[in-house]
Amino acid sequence: MSNMIRRYGAALTLLICLLTAFWLLMLVIMPNITLLESSFRPYLPVTEIGGPKDVYTAANYMKVFNGDVEVSPLGFTFHLPVHVLTFSLTIFYSVVVTLICFLLAYPLAYFMAKILNPRSLPTMFLLLFVPLWVSEVLRAFAWWIILALKGPLSWALVNLHIIDKEVRWITGYNGVMIGLVYTYVLFMIFPVFNAISSLDSNQIEAAEDLGAPWWRIHWRIVLPHAKPGIASGAVMVFMLSAGSLLVPSILGSTTSQWFTQTVQQWMLDALDWNTAAAYAFLLLIMCTLFVSVVMKIFRVKLSDIAN
Amino acid sequence: MYKLRQTLARVYAGAFVFYMLIPLVIMAAAAFNDNKTPSVVPWKGFTWKWFEALWADDRMWHAFQNTLLVALAVALISVIVGTAAAILINSVSGNLRSVLYGTMISTILIPGAVIGISTMIMWTKMGGALFGAEKPFPFIPGLHLSVLGQVSYIAAIVMLLVLARLQSFDQGLEEAALDLGATHGQVMRRILLPHLYPAIGAGAAVAFFQSIENFNVTQFTRGGADTLTVYVFSKVRSGITPTINALALMLICVTLALAIVYEIKRRRSASLEAAREAEARRAAALEEAVI
Numbered sequence: 001m002s003n004m005i006r007r008y009g010a011a012l013t014l015l016i017c018l019l020t021a022f023w024l025l026m027l028v029i030m031p032n033i034t035l036l037e038s039s040f041r042p043y044l045p046v047t048e049i050g051g052p053k054d055v056y057t058a059a060n061y062m063k064v065f066n067g068d069v070e071v072s073p074l075g076f077t078f079h080l081p082v083h084v085l086t087f088s089l090t091i092f093y094s095v096v097v098t099l100i101c102f103l104l105a106y107p108l109a110y111f112m113a114k115i116l117n118p119r120s121l122p123t124m125f126l127l128l129f130v131p132l133w134v135s136e137v138l139r140a141f142a143w144w145i146i147l148a149l150k151g152p153l154s155w156a157l158v159n160l161h162i163i164d165k166e167v168r169w170i171t172g173y174n175g176v177m178i179g180l181v182y183t184y185v186l187f188m189i190f191p192v193f194n195a196i197s198s199l200d201s202n203q204i205e206a207a208e209d210l211g212a213p214w215w216r217i218h219w220r221i222v223l224p225h226a227k228p229g230i231a232s233g234a235v236m237v238f239m240l241s242a243g244s245l246l247v248p249s250i251l252g253s254t255t256s257q258w259f260t261q262t263v264q265q266w267m268l269d270a271l272d273w274n275t276a277a278a279y280a281f282l283l284l285i286m287c288t289l290f291v292s293v294v295m296k297i298f299r300v301k302l303s304d305i306a307n
Numbered sequence: 308m309y310k311l312r313q314t315l316a317r318v319y320a321g322a323f324v325f326y327m328l329i330p331l332v333i334m335a336a337a338a339f340n341d342n343k344t345p346s347v348v349p350w351k352g353f354t355w356k357w358f359e360a361l362w363a364d365d366r367m368w369h370a371f372q373n374t375l376l377v378a379l380a381v382a383l384i385s386v387i388v389g390t391a392a393a394i395l396i397n398s399v400s401g402n403l404r405s406v407l408y409g410t411m412i413s414t415i416l417i418p419g420a421v422i423g424i425s426t427m428i429m430w431t432k433m434g435g436a437l438f439g440a441e442k443p444f445p446f447i448p449g450l451h452l453s454v455l456g457q458v459s460y461i462a463a464i465v466m467l468l469v470l471a472r473l474q475s476f477d478q479g480l481e482e483a484a485l486d487l488g489a490t491h492g493q494v495m496r497r498i499l500l501p502h503l504y505p506a507i508g509a510g511a512a513v514a515f516f517q518s519i520e521n522f523n524v525t526q527f528t529r530g531g532a533d534t535l536t537v538y539v540f541s542k543v544r545s546g547i548t549p550t551i552n553a554l555a556l557m558l559i560c561v562t563l564a565l566a567i568v569y570e571i572k573r574r575r576s577a578s579l580e581a582a583r584e585a586e587a588r589r590a591a592a593l594e595e596a597v598i
Contacts, residue, residue: 001398001399003398004394004395004398004399006485007398007478007481007485007491007494008491008494008495009490009491009492011491012491012492012495015391016391016394016395017395019387019388019391019392020388020391020392020395020407022388023388023392023411023458023459023462024407024410024411026455027426027455027456027458027459027462028410028414028459029410030429031422031425031426031428031429031459032421032425034425034428034429034432035421035424035425035428035429038428038432046440104323107316107319108319108320108323110316111316111317111319111320112320115313115316115317116320122570122573122574124320124324126566126570127324127327127328128324128327129566130327130328130331130559130562130563130566131327131328131330131331133516133562133565133566134331134555134558134559134562135519135520135535135536135539135558136520136522136536137522137536137539137540137543138334138539138555138558138559139330139331140543141334141539141543141551141555142330142331142333142334142555143330144543145330145333145334145337145345145346145347146330146333148344148346150346150348151346151348152333152346152347152348155348182326182327182330186327214312235416239416239418242418243418243419243420243421243523244523245419245420245522245523245526246522246523246536246540249540249544250540250543250544260418260420260523263420263424264420264526264527267424267527268526268527273424273427273428276424277424277425277428280418280420280421280424280425281421283418283420283421284417284418284421287416287417287418291416302409302412302413
């Protein structure tokens with residue numbers, strides 16, 4: 001710090017500190033503290049705010065347990081509160097999306113890092129970057145067109161005589177999954193690609209010379225080396241999927257509900273901001289837990305993930 | 308066997324690029340279909356009318372204007388805050404550094420909905436506490452809150468870019484300038500900032516595009532105002548015509564144009580670099596020959 005004052009003077013140092021403080025305090029820490037504080041307050045008419053009824057309560061969090069629905073996965077039937085169900089399904093499907101993204105991205109990342117001629121790499125990047133730069137809402141909308149009942153996908157498959165008549169693609173969570181995978185798979189490709197590129201190709205060749213089959217080379221050499229990249233891709237894809245609001249709203253069916261949609265309903269439809277705060281906080285906790293677990297499993301640091 | 312796997316990898320890569328691009332092609336093509344619902348099948352003939360409808364859509368133009376204003380504000384604030392934060396991080400060490408750095412990059416991982424709701428609640432509550440029910444400008448819902456919410460995580464992206472650039476900065480230059488009698492302001496303006504300009508420029512561009520893309524934060528803070536993303540979203544959910552496809556096609560074209568300009572610039576600088584290197588090699592070889 002004294003080094004900084006010596007270089008840039010007291011005034012500039014103070015300005016730099018103030019700007020950073022404004023960001024971290026006013027835009028990050030304070031809003032989240034307010035969020036936590038609000039989540040424990042009851043929803044009251046304006047005149048009663050600050051009155052005798054305005055006391056701290058966990059009632060907003062308890063709303064998660066209201067309203068049972070019957071679910072029967074794998075033949076077991078049991079009752080579950082509807083928001084708990086939404087919450088669990090959001091986590092479950094986000095994990096599935098993350099896995100699918102990894103399975104799709106890994107071969108391509110390996111191809112780009114080790115097989116493709118480095119001269120064609122910029123072109124490849126350009127081709128992949130174009131969809132990334134097109135906004136998320138339009139990417140979801142594009143799939144909305146493709147998956148429509150009488151849309152291009154059904155039409156093509158009918159004309160190829162693969163199916164007899166149009167299929168309703170957007171049922172359950174299908175549409176949401178397809179949309180999320182398409183939208184976020186690129187966030188898996190780039191970190192995995194970066195990790196694999198830093199692997200010395202000689203290691204792969206040495207393993208080949210020693211007679212290792214291709215799957216063992218991947219399992220014992222490439223995958224362990226790519227671990228930090230996979231972790232950072234997995235965290236990005238999971239967070240973006242679980243926090244996505246656009247894709248589930250556009251590609252959701254009548255039976256799919258995403259947790260962010262529930263939060264949105266509390267905030268914008270019910271106008272109950274305090275309950276929305278409680279639900280948003282649950283979402284935040286879930287995401288933090290996921291990141292910590294992934295960091296533990298893959299033994300990586302937060303700074304590795306953000307890069 | 309080896310050849311087969313190589314071919315398979317190539318086929319897969321081709322299929323993947325096809326998978327990434329075909330939805331965009333279909334969406335763009337639907338802009339020219341003379342059909343009330345946006346689709347490419349059944350094809351009812353070529354038309355420009357959706358572009359004309361788009362041109363006449365005042366709400367869209369208003370949303371477009373808002374988007375640009377928000378994106379410019381976000382880019383400006385994020386660049387200032389992010390650069391300051393990077394310089395600060397670079398000059399502190401130990402626990403303070405890891406705490407600051409951890410807080411900064413954790414903002415990238417906070418879900419947009421949480422950022423939006425927390426920003427909205429804090430500013431409106433603060434206004435309520437300070438002024439009662441009649442809250443003045445910054446404490447009401449609106450796009451200015453969207454800007455603040457977006458800055459909270461986009462500044463972190465700028466910070467990372469500038470910090471990476473700072474690693475290659477030689478602090479001896481600042482020492483030299485100070486020894487030669489430069490003021491602190493001159494050290495900042497003439498030595499440090501010029502070194503950071505490429506990263507700051509890249510940061511501004513990334514911040515601008517991140518802001519245009521943003522939906523989650525904006526949706527919870529915007530009050531009644533529209534941005535382009537919100538407008539498209541509301542159109543997709545409530546009766547939609549291919550005007551959105553026309554808009555999408557135009558946005559894709561802008562994106563493509565920018566990408567191509569960037570690529571051409573990159574190639575040119577790469578070939579310049581190569582030429583320079585060849586020149587240096589030749590000079591070195593010449594020198595050796597003379598000796």
